[in-house]
Amino acid sequence: MQVLAPPGPLAISPLEPRPLEPEPLEAKPRPTATHCPYCSMQCGMNLARSESAAQGEAGPGWEVQPRQFPTNKGGLCRKGWTSAELLDHPERLTSPLLRRAKDEPLRESSWDEALDFIAAKIQAIQREHGRDKVAVFGGGGLTNEKAYWLGKFARVALQTPNIDYNGRFCMSSAASANMLAFGLDRGLPFPMSDIARADAILLVGSNVAETMPPVMQYFEAQRGEGGQLIVVDPRRTPTAASATLHLQGTPGSDLALANGLLHIAISKGYLNHNFIRSRTTGWDEARRVAASYWPDRVEAITGVSVAKMEAAVKYLHEARRALILTARGAEQQSKGTETVLAFINLALALGKSGREGSGYGTLTGQGNGQGGREHGQKCDQLPGYRKIENPEHRAFIAHIWGIDEADLPRAGKPAFELLSTLGTPEGARALLVMGSNVAVSTPKALLIQDRLRALELLVVADLFLSETAELADVVLPTTQWAEEDGTMTNFEGRVLRRRKAKDAPEGVKSDLQVLALLAARLGKRFHFSDPTPRAVWNELRRATEGGAADYSGISYERIDRDEGVFWPCPARVEGHEQPDTPRLFLDRFATDDGRARFHAVAHRPAGEEPDQEFPLFLTTGRVMGHYQSGTQTRRVQSLSRERPRAFVELNPALAQAHGIADGEMVRVQSRRGAGEFEARVTATIRRDTLFIPFHWGGAQCANVLTNPELDPISKMPEFKLCAAKIEKFTTDDHEEPPRIAEGS
Ligand code: SF4
Numbered sequence: 001m002q003v004l005a006p007p008g009p010l011a012i013s014p015l016e017p018r019p020l021e022p023e024p025l026e027a028k029p030r031p032t033a034t035h036c037p038y039c040s041m042q043c044g045m046n047l048a049r050s051e052s053a054a055q056g057e058a059g060p061g062w063e064v065q066p067r068q069f070p071t072n073k074g075g076l077c078r079k080g081w082t083s084a085e086l087l088d089h090p091e092r093l094t095s096p097l098l099r100r101a102k103d104e105p106l107r108e109s110s111w112d113e114a115l116d117f118i119a120a121k122i123q124a125i126q127r128e129h130g131r132d133k134v135a136v137f138g139g140g141g142l143t144n145e146k147a148y149w150l151g152k153f154a155r156v157a158l159q160t161p162n163i164d165y166n167g168r169f170c171m172s173s174a175a176s177a178n179m180l181a182f183g184l185d186r187g188l189p190f191p192m193s194d195i196a197r198a199d200a201i202l203l204v205g206s207n208v209a210e211t212m213p214p215v216m217q218y219f220e221a222q223r224g225e226g227g228q229l230i231v232v233d234p235r236r237t238p239t240a241a242s243a244t245l246h247l248q249g250t251p252g253s254d255l256a257l258a259n260g261l262l263h264i265a266i267s268k269g270y271l272n273h274n275f276i277r278s279r280t281t282g283w284d285e286a287r288r289v290a291a292s293y294w295p296d297r298v299e300a301i302t303g304v305s306v307a308k309m310e311a312a313v314k315y316l317h318e319a320r321r322a323l324i325l326t327a328r329g330a331e332q333q334s335k336g337t338e339t340v341l342a343f344i345n346l347a348l349a350l351g352k353s354g355r356e357g358s359g360y361g362t363l364t365g366q367g368n369g370q371g372g373r374e375h376g377q378k379c380d381q382l383p384g385y386r387k388i389e390n391p392e393h394r395a396f397i398a399h400i401w402g403i404d405e406a407d408l409p410r411a412g413k414p415a416f417e418l419l420s421t422l423g424t425p426e427g428a429r430a431l432l433v434m435g436s437n438v439a440v441s442t443p444k445a446l447l448i449q450d451r452l453r454a455l456e457l458l459v460v461a462d463l464f465l466s467e468t469a470e471l472a473d474v475v476l477p478t479t480q481w482a483e484e485d486g487t488m489t490n491f492e493g494r495v496l497r498r499r500k501a502k503d504a505p506e507g508v509k510s511d512l513q514v515l516a517l518l519a520a521r522l523g524k525r526f527h528f529s530d531p532t533p534r535a536v537w538n539e540l541r542r543a544t545e546g547g548a549a550d551y552s553g554i555s556y557e558r559i560d561r562d563e564g565v566f567w568p569c570p571a572r573v574e575g576h577e578q579p580d581t582p583r584l585f586l587d588r589f590a591t592d593d594g595r596a597r598f599h600a601v602a603h604r605p606a607g608e609e610p611d612q613e614f615p616l617f618l619t620t621g622r623v624m625g626h627y628q629s630g631t632q633t634r635r636v637q638s639l640s641r642e643r644p645r646a647f648v649e650l651n652p653a654l655a656q657a658h659g660i661a662d663g664e665m666v667r668v669q670s671r672r673g674a675g676e677f678e679a680r681v682t683a684t685i686r687r688d689t690l691f692i693p694f695h696w697g698g699a700q701c702a703n704v705l706t707n708p709e710l711d712p713i714s715k716m717p718e719f720k721l722c723a724a725k726i727e728k729f730t731t732d733d734h735e736e737p738p739r740i741a742e743g744s
Helices: 113-130 145-158 172-182 212-224 254-267 271-280 283-290 294-300 307-318 336-349 390-403 414-420 445-453 509-519 533-544 556-562 637-642 652-658
Strands: 031-035 046-047 062-066 134-138 163-165 200-204 226-234 246-247 323-328 360-364 431-432 457-462 473-478 486-489 494-498 616-621 647-650 665-670 675-682 689-693 705-712 722-728
Touching: 031 246, 031 494, 113 134, 113 431, 113 457, 113 509, 134 145, 134 647, 145 390, 145 486, 145 533, 163 414, 163 665, 172 360, 172 431, 200 307, 200 336, 212 226, 212 637, 246 307, 254 283, 254 294, 254 307, 254 336, 271 336, 283 336, 294 307, 294 457, 307 323, 323 336, 323 705, 336 360, 390 533, 414 445, 486 533, 494 556, 652 675, 652 722
Parallel strands: 134 163, 134 431, 200 226, 200 323, 226 246, 323 360, 431 457, 457 473, 616 689, 647 675
Antiparallel strands: 031 046, 046 062, 486 494, 616 722, 647 689, 665 675, 665 722
8 A cells, every 4th residue: 555655845836726636645653563362482574554454454353563572573473474363353242241040141231230249249158168268360471460459469468378370281390390499480591592502402392393383493493504403292292303312201200301401511521610619509319319310211101212311311411501391291290290390401511501501491381371370360479479478578569559468368279279169168258360270271171171160159250151261150351462562571581562553442441440449449549540552561560679580670662662672670779770691690580699509309200100091191292273262373274174183192103002093083081081082193202102182172172171180289281192092083982072971
């Protein structure tokens, strides 16, 4: 479309007749510089009115355009390119939905009716049963502003200790390990550009080529410069196929592998004694435990050959700059925290930490998985990574919030414990869910769906009628990414601006407005008086000042100017702008004595290992075209056309043994339930392992099968492995897959 410039002063004399001109076209508004709504890479993109919309023609109203941003450098994956399809989606909720009795259908209501109903129910439940009987569940996709206000809403407006969020199911094991080893938890303690400069990288349990394709440019650059990439994964994923070495270990054996690699490093004389002596503590105990992980024993546990293990350690040892990165494969285990600690031990022993170009990091998953866990959505945490049981931290936050410290609740229940007790005598009777689809994304999903149905009040704020919203008593339609301002923190700890590009449809409110309106009805209007993102952001900055995750020096303007700001970034001191922190731990770690901590950690079996009845490992994960529970991406036509349903990957030998052909429908069953999946026969997976992506609900819900065995430290459920069996499916067997009784 032609954009007409305004005439300059000499363009036309006022005495001359004006030449005939075409009808002036409305100048096309500038595209809005923002970020993808999905994963933690938070790729920069521009969002613009589409040509067809600008011409008043039928077609998509908005289009995504490339944007040169320091992280993705113009690249986006198919989820990012198609994300604008959701902006005018016909299934978008634009009115609150309400049912006053459980046997009624949801019907449209006014905002006043819905909010009055919620407030009255909450007040009645709290009056009769106690404040802790109302719970809140947040999401790792919420902006920092929303995450912060949701935590404050739970503690100030509801005065309940029971708030947690789905980030507990994402990277909480790495977060716990980071805190234990380094005294601070930031996904990468270095910019992602360090990946391209590394001489060797050990990547454990991540398929970035499919889950985060734009980050592959860094791995490709690293390989192009002769760097070595070692991938640990039970599947030969596209990421593993691109590696120098693929260690295709048994699911759940990563901790043993890490200890085995450390054992080899000790026996080969690869240790950096100077680093161990000067910058760490706890080495003797870690060394003692590693001594019992001799290579043959580890080969027997993991299935990874001694030769491959030796080659991997040699690459890391010889690298001037080496990175060890973990992700969900290593972390979503009932020993996830200890598994990550074992890999941190290896990094520390080799001296590949705490200096430029070398370090340990985790690749977080959800869009604001990082920021979402720093500002108070976790049940034991206050903004700025403050701890809810620390008296000084409590006093500081109580002061910021204008409440008595005695009125600030203590720690509540972590995610699975909170969700699995809903509607029971020990659990909450009401739940507010914001930005999460727990009916699909929680392990033992059938039990969780039953627990949601047992609530006296379930309120869900969402864009679409997700599987969780379908079970709700009240559904509140809220804004989506392009309709709101705010900030997100990517997996490097870089704080970014999400910018509003368009108005929300009529009838929709922002999550911040919803919280303010509810708080007012609960008698807490004063504490939630300004629901604009900038006002909440400035309050968050004050609340994080002096905390481990200090955002006080990060203004919206500074984010714009610097294209993202790495926390910690304290406020101005004596008029001087404080620098941000792209690299952590260069001089000291964030522990009291500045030293990193080794931890003596031993391998143990998973919560559930294959046996005679359920002879296979089942592991779960993501595919390229979908995101999390699929509430959004399943509604993007091009993505759902390409991948309309879940599938199960199995090895040709296993398929042959069961007489299963590629493309056939099969039943996969665990002790918790069963589902129907299309068989995908591939030699890229081990013979003893099945893989199912977790983006679907109903009969294709992978989390009906998964095991909620919890990591004792992080409370992460064991999503990554359980015991299962597979069989041919015939429609004569059952119309519905068998439901497994609660508690079985
Ligand atoms: Fe969006 Fe993640 Fe894809 Fe980037 S990699 S476009 S942030 S989904």
